[in-house]
Amino acid sequence: MRRNAPREQAPPRPGMIGSRVPRAPGMVMRCGVLAVVALAAACERGGASARRPAPRPGMTWHRGDDPRVRIEGRAASGPGGPSFAWPASTVHLRFRGSTLDLRLRDTLLDDRIRDADALGVVVDGGPMGRLALREGEAVYRVAQGLPPGAHDVDLVKLTEPEAGAITLLGVGVDGALEPGAPPRSRRLLAIGDSITAGYGIAGPAGCHYSADYADASRAWATLAARALGAEVQVLAWSGRGVLWNNNPEAEGLMPGLMERALPADPASTWDWQAFVPDAVVVNLGTNDVSRPEYDADAFGRAYGEILDGLRGRFPRARLVVALGPLIADDDPAPGTGRLTRMRDTLQGLVRARQQRGDGAVRFLELYSGDPAAEGYGCDQHPSVATHARLAAALAGELADLAPARPQDTAIAHRSAAP
Numbered sequence: 001m002r003r004n005a006p007r008e009q010a011p012p013r014p015g016m017i018g019s020r021v022p023r024a025p026g027m028v029m030r031c032g033v034l035a036v037v038a039l040a041a042a043c044e045r046g047g048a049s050a051r052r053p054a055p056r057p058g059m060t061w062h063r064g065d066d067p068r069v070r071i072e073g074r075a076a077s078g079p080g081g082p083s084f085a086w087p088a089s090t091v092h093l094r095f096r097g098s099t100l101d102l103r104l105r106d107t108l109l110d111d112r113i114r115d116a117d118a119l120g121v122v123v124d125g126g127p128m129g130r131l132a133l134r135e136g137e138a139v140y141r142v143a144q145g146l147p148p149g150a151h152d153v154d155l156v157k158l159t160e161p162e163a164g165a166i167t168l169l170g171v172g173v174d175g176a177l178e179p180g181a182p183p184r185s186r187r188l189l190a191i192g193d194s195i196t197a198g199y200g201i202a203g204p205a206g207c208h209y210s211a212d213y214a215d216a217s218r219a220w221a222t223l224a225a226r227a228l229g230a231e232v233q234v235l236a237w238s239g240r241g242v243l244w245n246n247n248p249e250a251e252g253l254m255p256g257l258m259e260r261a262l263p264a265d266p267a268s269t270w271d272w273q274a275f276v277p278d279a280v281v282v283n284l285g286t287n288d289v290s291r292p293e294y295d296a297d298a299f300g301r302a303y304g305e306i307l308d309g310l311r312g313r314f315p316r317a318r319l320v321v322a323l324g325p326l327i328a329d330d331d332p333a334p335g336t337g338r339l340t341r342m343r344d345t346l347q348g349l350v351r352a353r354q355q356r357g358d359g360a361v362r363f364l365e366l367y368s369g370d371p372a373a374e375g376y377g378c379d380q381h382p383s384v385a386t387h388a389r390l391a392a393a394l395a396g397e398l399a400d401l402a403p404a405r406p407q408d409t410a411i412a413h414r415s416a417a418p
Contacts, residue, residue: 059101060177064168068179069093071168073157073233074275076261076268078167080105084157085165085262087197087216088234091155097175100143100153106133108164109264115211117163120156128217130158137169150178159214160197161237161263186230186401187275189317190221191258191306192283194238195324198222200378201387207378209238218384220366221281223391228398233275237263241287242302244294254284255306272313279398280310283322283366285346289338300345307349311358319361320397321346325368325382325390364397366390 062069064081073089075082106117119131123143131140143153157166171177190196198219200209207213216222216234225232235258239246242254252263262268284306288299310319323346329339343365350363374385382390 056101058174059099059172060174061103061170061172062177064103064170066171066177068177069168069171070180070183072183072231074235074261074270076265081168081170083107083165083167083262085161085264086234087157087160087214087236088219088222088232089157091168092152092180093155093171094150094152094178094180095171095173095175096148096150096178097173098144098146098148099141099174100146100151101172102140102142102155102168103137103170103172104133104140105137105167105169106135106164107167108135109162115159115163117157117159117166118211118214119166120154120158120215120217122154122156124151124153128156131155132212133166135164139172152181156217158198158216159211160194160199160216161257163211163214165262165264184229184231186225186228187277187279188221188225188228188230188232188398189275189277189280190225190232190234190236190283191254191280192221192234192236192322192324193240193254193287194236195219195286195326195382196221196234196236196283197238198387199238200381201384203378205375209378213378218387220382220387220390220394221283223388224281224394224398227391227395228401230278231275233277235263239287241291242284242306243299244288244291246287246290248291255302277314277317278401279318279320280314281320281322281364281394282306282310283324285342286324286326289327289342296341296345300349303345304349307353307361311353311361317360318398318401319358320394321350321361321363322394323363323365325366325386326380362397364393366393 065077070092071082071084071089072092073084074086075084075089108114108116114135116135117133119133120128121131121142122128123146131142142155143151196219198214198216200207200213201218202215203209203213219234221234222232237254237257239250240252240254240257245253257263259270260266260268261270285299285303288294307319307321310317323343327339327342329337331338347363350361353361369386369389374389375383377383
């Protein structure tokens with residue numbers, strides 16, 4: 001039997017939420033070097049407070065909800081502009097000029113760990129840079145010194161809801177704002193926990209989590225969507241489960257959170273018909289099975305209700321029930337049998353639906369692989385190499401979907417992170 005990795009999240013320590021740790025003062029941010037992109041405060045010691053530009057003369061400002069700006073993923077409209085909190089939510093825009101500023105508000109989640117959000121910035125398909133935000137409202141110089149002509153910019157939320165929500169208040173350009181690239185024809189909805197959110201993927205060996213090490217752009221479902229030339233909507237939050245969260249103090253279970261546009265806002269609801277996917281992948285249960293009160297029958301019923309709800313909303317979609325790579329039969333002790341129990345439950349749910357005539361539901365096991373070869377991210381979570389392998393498995397499972405148009409695949413790969 002192939003063995004999955006030991007656990008989804010390190011046990012919480014006193015005064016912490018899950019396994020998250022406070023960022024040390026003065027931590028040096030990791031960032032890419034872009035010849036024409038100045039990521040304000042992303043690469044300075046002391047975080048996002050350094051070198052923050054104020055609005056400058058010669059810049060034309062547009063509202064964040066300008067129809068020429070498109071957000072891929074869930075967003076909630078508001079008087080200031082659209083807000084988004086789910087990981088991998090992406091702002092797509094195009095402008096003519098040499099300089100791009102953004103006015104953003106980062107509203108941190110009201111918990112005991114005050115990590116701010118981070119955006120990945122891709123200009124004209126170049127390497128992705130990292131823009132670290134700070135709490136509150138500020139203006140960020142995103143690009144400058146670009147050559148004449150039109151430029152496409154993608155801004156990807158690398159962090160998950162645990163960090164907070166970002167509001168796009170305004171877009172400033174020294175030229176003209178133009179309609180961005182249209183949405184791609186394929187659509188993938190991914191529902192999960194820390195694995196799908198990209199928890200700790202960018203961290204060095206042996207690290208503990210901080211927002212500095214989050215990178216939803218390289219998480220497995222996001223990569224699979226890119227390979228398929230698909231729009232992606234990611235609903236993922238570390239430590240959350242179907243019936244039990246990894247940390248019993250954490251508020252909100254995934255069946256309720258996934259109903260929201262902004263997961264930390266109970267008043268924020270989502271219209272499921274605003275994004276009708278061709279395929280849905282669900283990777284939940286790692287946090288449930290880690291709890292001592294785990295009951296396979298109760299979990300199976302609750303998971304089945306999720307699948308029934310998805311099938312009712314999306315009768316034509318492919319449903320992929322994924323068994324994640326962070327469950328093992330010998331965790332926390334030999335003979336526990338967690339992996340076997342979870343596999344039996346999920347395969348049983350899929351088999352029952354197939355026997356009732358639903359031929360568009362599949363089971364996909366995501367093996368952990370060889371840690372000696374692939375390594376780990378923070379807190380023994382999947383590494384960049386592991387996420388790439390899992391993405392290939394999901395893309396292969398969905399390869400027989402209706403083919404994407406050539407221009408869709410080209411647009412998808414244009415935003416590829418290094």
